[in-house]
Amino acid sequence: MARRYSDRKALSPVISTLLMISATITMFVILFAGFVPSITLTQSQANIWYSKQGDAARERIAIEMVVFKTPQYIDVYVRNVQDIEVQITGIFIIENPDSGTPIVHAIYQTFIPPPLPATVNAKTGGVGVPAPVVMFEVQYPWVPSTNYGIKVVTARGSDAVYRALAP
Numbered sequence: 001m002a003r004r005y006s007d008r009k010a011l012s013p014v015i016s017t018l019l020m021i022s023a024t025i026t027m028f029v030i031l032f033a034g035f036v037p038s039i040t041l042t043q044s045q046a047n048i049w050y051s052k053q054g055d056a057a058r059e060r061i062a063i064e065m066v067v068f069k070t071p072q073y074i075d076v077y078v079r080n081v082q083d084i085e086v087q088i089t090g091i092f093i094i095e096n097p098d099s100g101t102p103i104v105h106a107i108y109q110t111f112i113p114p115p116l117p118a119t120v121n122a123k124t125g126g127v128g129v130p131a132p133v134v135m136f137e138v139q140y141p142w143v144p145s146t147n148y149g150i151k152v153v154t155a156r157g158s159d160a161v162y163r164a165l166a167p
Contacts, residue, residue: 056156059084061120063162064133066150068142076136078152078160080120087155089117093140097149097163107138117155142166 060082067075074093080086095103107116120134142148143166150162 055084056154056158058082059086059154059156059158061086061088061152061154061158061160063150063152063160066148066162066164068164068166071144072139072141074138074140074142074148074150076138076150076152076162077133078120078136079133080122083122085122086120086158087117088120088134088136088152089155090153091116091136091138092149092151092153093138093142094149094151095143096147098147102149105140107140 059080062079062081064077064079065075066077069075076091078088091107093105093107095105114134114136116136118134118136121132136152146166148164148166150164151159153159
């Protein structure tokens with residue numbers, strides 16, 4: 001008995017289904033190989049960000065004292081009170097901080113060493129040994145009997161604020 005052409009049609013859907021499955025798997029493998037490096041890179045960048053945030057939570061600075069010298073200079077004494085190094089990136093002088101419209105001046109350069117950005121070392125020594133104090137001399141034309149706010153900002157986003165009345 002001779003085979004009919006219509007008996008061979010069942011083979012075509014099986015082969016086409018196998019070809020579609022293999023094409024889908026091939027596309028998935030190509031896309032997966034392309035996306036995995038970008039996913040792991042994003043996760044590693046997120047871990048760096050979270051570790052910096054942990055360091056930011058651990059750092060703390062204090063403005064120990066502010067000295068108004070000649071009508072052009074203000075000395076700002078900053079102490080690191082935690083066990084992690086801190087990098088000071090900016091000092092802000094805020095004139096009349098309690099008024100409705102305070103005047104803010106950003107200082108990005110100090111005039112005697114250390115220049116900004118400056119590192120304030122971590123607390124050293126045992127219990128009862130204070131951390132070193134770093135003095136920043138800021139050139140700013142201050143006015144006698146005026147309230148000033150001095151804000152010191154770190155690279156990780158921490159800050160310390162000190163309010164003083166000029167003599």
